[in-house]
Amino acid sequence: MFEAFISGTGSYLPERRLTNHDLEMMVDTSDEWIVQRTGIRERRIADPADATSDLATRAARIALKEAHRSVDDIECIILCTVTPDTYMPAGAVYVQRALGATRAAAFDLSAACTGFIHGVTVGTALVRSGVYENLLVVGAETLSRIVDPTDRNTCILFGDGAGAAVLSRSEPGSSSRVMDSYLRADGTGSCLIELPGGGSRRPATHESIDAKQHFLRMQGKEVFKFATKSLVELIEVALERNHLVPDDLAIVVPHQVNYRIIEAALKKVAIPLERMLLNLERYGNTSAASVPIALHDAVTEGRLRRGDHVLLVAFGAGLTWGYNLLKW
Numbered sequence: 001m002f003e004a005f006i007s008g009t010g011s012y013l014p015e016r017r018l019t020n021h022d023l024e025m026m027v028d029t030s031d032e033w034i035v036q037r038t039g040i041r042e043r044r045i046a047d048p049a050d051a052t053s054d055l056a057t058r059a060a061r062i063a064l065k066e067a068h069r070s071v072d073d074i075e076c077i078i079l080c081t082v083t084p085d086t087y088m089p090a091g092a093v094y095v096q097r098a099l100g101a102t103r104a105a106a107f108d109l110s111a112a113c114t115g116f117i118h119g120v121t122v123g124t125a126l127v128r129s130g131v132y133e134n135l136l137v138v139g140a141e142t143l144s145r146i147v148d149p150t151d152r153n154t155c156i157l158f159g160d161g162a163g164a165a166v167l168s169r170s171e172p173g174s175s176s177r178v179m180d181s182y183l184r185a186d187g188t189g190s191c192l193i194e195l196p197g198g199g200s201r202r203p204a205t206h207e208s209i210d211a212k213q214h215f216l217r218m219q220g221k222e223v224f225k226f227a228t229k230s231l232v233e234l235i236e237v238a239l240e241r242n243h244l245v246p247d248d249l250a251i252v253v254p255h256q257v258n259y260r261i262i263e264a265a266l267k268k269v270a271i272p273l274e275r276m277l278l279n280l281e282r283y284g285n286t287s288a289a290s291v292p293i294a295l296h297d298a299v300t301e302g303r304l305r306r307g308d309h310v311l312l313v314a315f316g317a318g319l320t321w322g323y324n325l326l327k328w
């Protein structure tokens with residue numbers, strides 16, 4: 001078996017900022033409520049001319065440069081998203097076209113906020129088994145296109161953005177590698193976060209649009225409980241399965257959604273807050289993009305050193321949850 005490692009990361013955040021004060025003009029909320037209940041101060045909103053693949057392509061170009069790989073080295077593009085440009089064809093083909101990655105296969109992977117973790121898991125299997133030498137895993141979202149701007153339960157949380165990683169082959173026994181991955185799902189919680197309309201169960205009709213079924217819905221309190229529980233489980237399982245203690249983790253990169261979820265989880269696992277990479281204050285929840293954006297932040301802030309154990313953890317709609325443990 002070969003090893004797979006992350007040879008480069010990148011991210012792209014749209015320029016337009018939607019602040020809590022802007023939201024005060026749109027719905028019955030306040031900066032104080034949002035900051036106290038979530039920790040979010042602003043999020044980014046994609047330019048109307050951009051679709052998810054445009055954000056994904058920009059993040060991917062940076063990751064390629066950082067990885068010292070050219071587009072011709074890329075043999076596969078996995079786009080993790082719940083907001084593809086179109087349902088058919090897959091959003092990944094627009095990234096493939098925009099990059100000019102003519103050698104690459106391209107497909108979408110839908111696992112909501114845990115999407116990037118799934119993408120790294122699948123990509124690692126493809127690299128380790130010798131199918132591909134270099135592939136791109138991109139988490140990208142334009143959630144502003146599926147958020148109801150009049151629903152204060154959701155519109156305060158979500159933002160747009162993209163993050164990318166190049167996964168590359170290294171020789172068996174290489175130190176720098178994806179050490180372990182763990183994926184879980186519980187479909188009995190599918191109604192807790194959903195976009196009910198537009199699929200085969202409830203195809204789009206005038207009535208479905210009038211009923212706002214094309215917008216994301218969330219039962220926040222229930223999801224909060226699940227998120228806290230799953231974050232604790234992910235950290236504990238990662239430590240146990242890999243015979244590590246909390247101090248062995250140089251950094252934990254969690255799905256960015258709510259500061260209180262992190263705080264509640266840290267009461268149960270002995271990891272200091274400084275070791276959690278947090279950027280939700282600036283970008284809010286960008287679903288599948290949130291972990292790769294935060295990972296790229298960790299790289300650019302110089303927080304990762306060779307040999308560090310890095311834990312990527314995420315949870316979200318499905319319900320789904322999972323981790324990737326990396327040796328940097």
Ligand code: UT7
Binds near residue numbers: 033113219257258287
């Ligand atoms: O990425 C997928 C994973 N998603 C998540 O992990 C989301 C997890 N959930 C959350 O982060 C939190 O549940 C929210 C931030 C969404 C909501 O916070 P909460 O502390 O659970 O608030 P709540 O829903 O229990 O609402 C408390 C009160 C309610 O008023 P009453 O009934 O007590 O009078 C809400 O109507 O706050 C009210 N409220 C708001 N007030 C001002 C709800 N949203 C807002 C708002 N501004 N935006």
